[in-house]
Amino acid sequence: MSLTKAEIQRLVEARAGDRCEYCHMHQSLQGASFHLEHIVPISLGGTDDLDNLAWACPGCNLKKSNRVTALDPATGTEVRLLHPRLDRWEDHLAWQGYLLIGSTPLGRALIAAFDLNHERRCRVRQAEALFGLFPPS
Numbered sequence: 001m002s003l004t005k006a007e008i009q010r011l012v013e014a015r016a017g018d019r020c021e022y023c024h025m026h027q028s029l030q031g032a033s034f035h036l037e038h039i040v041p042i043s044l045g046g047t048d049d050l051d052n053l054a055w056a057c058p059g060c061n062l063k064k065s066n067r068v069t070a071l072d073p074a075t076g077t078e079v080r081l082l083h084p085r086l087d088r089w090e091d092h093l094a095w096q097g098y099l100l101i102g103s104t105p106l107g108r109a110l111i112a113a114f115d116l117n118h119e120r121r122c123r124v125r126q127a128e129a130l131f132g133l134f135p136p137s
Contacts, residue, residue: 023116098122
């Protein structure tokens with residue numbers, strides 16, 4: 001039995017806990033809908049399998065586009081992007097107040113490529129804290 005797109009979206013959203021799987025922003029305070037995102041883009045051989053789908057905020061989805069790699073700003077080395085199904089977020093990223101700190105090349109590359117410490121994102125995290133949504137558990 002195949003699932004409808006709406007059913008797939010609900011499954012991916014629930015699995016993500018209503019958070020972007022890249023920046024961990026909660027969708028409840030966002031003015032735009034989150035996106036069903038292909039971790040490995042179809043254009044690069046990705047599939048529609050649940051293991052290749054992530055829940056992404058519009059900012060992360062637009063920054064990611066069809067990329068699967070980014071530069072680690074500390075070394076200048078091209079590394080693969082964090083893969084929400086294969087990588088544990090906590091192994092690569094940590095919170096320092098409202099800022100994200102990359103503890104590995106994957107974490108640093110994600111922060112730089114997606115501009116995860118942009119002033120607006122930090123303000124959203126402050127607003128999330130007022131509603132008990134930050135830091136993510």
